[in-house]
Amino acid sequence: MPTIKTRSQQKNAFAGGSMEGSAELGVLFGCLSGVCGKCATTVLSGLNNLSAPTEEEKAMKLDANRRLMCQAKINKGTVKLDLD
Ligand code: FES
Numbered sequence: 001m002p003t004i005k006t007r008s009q010q011k012n013a014f015a016g017g018s019m020e021g022s023a024e025l026g027v028l029f030g031c032l033s034g035v036c037g038k039c040a041t042t043v044l045s046g047l048n049n050l051s052a053p054t055e056e057e058k059a060m061k062l063d064a065n066r067r068l069m070c071q072a073k074i075n076k077g078t079v080k081l082d083l084d
Contacts, residue, residue, distance in 0.1 A: 042082035
């Protein structure tokens with residue numbers, strides 16, 4: 001089962017499921033549609049376990065290790081976020 005981690009917490013996720021469960025780990029969400037950028041989060045490890053960046057993410061020109069948690073899907077393994 002895929003896992004979303006921070007430095008101090010973790011949460012199980014469904015393969016192919018959204019990262020919106022990361023709200024419980026401290027990610028802040030706004031629009032939920034890839035527009036506001038509020039959910040942009042640095043991924044410390046496991047970037048390859050996420051789906052490819054969406055057009056909304058590409059348009060935002062985020063650093064390569066930052067993803068929009070409302071857009072990314074977790075496919076497998078562990079994704080560690082830069083959160084306490
Ligand atoms: S919540 Fe607005 S971009 Fe993700």
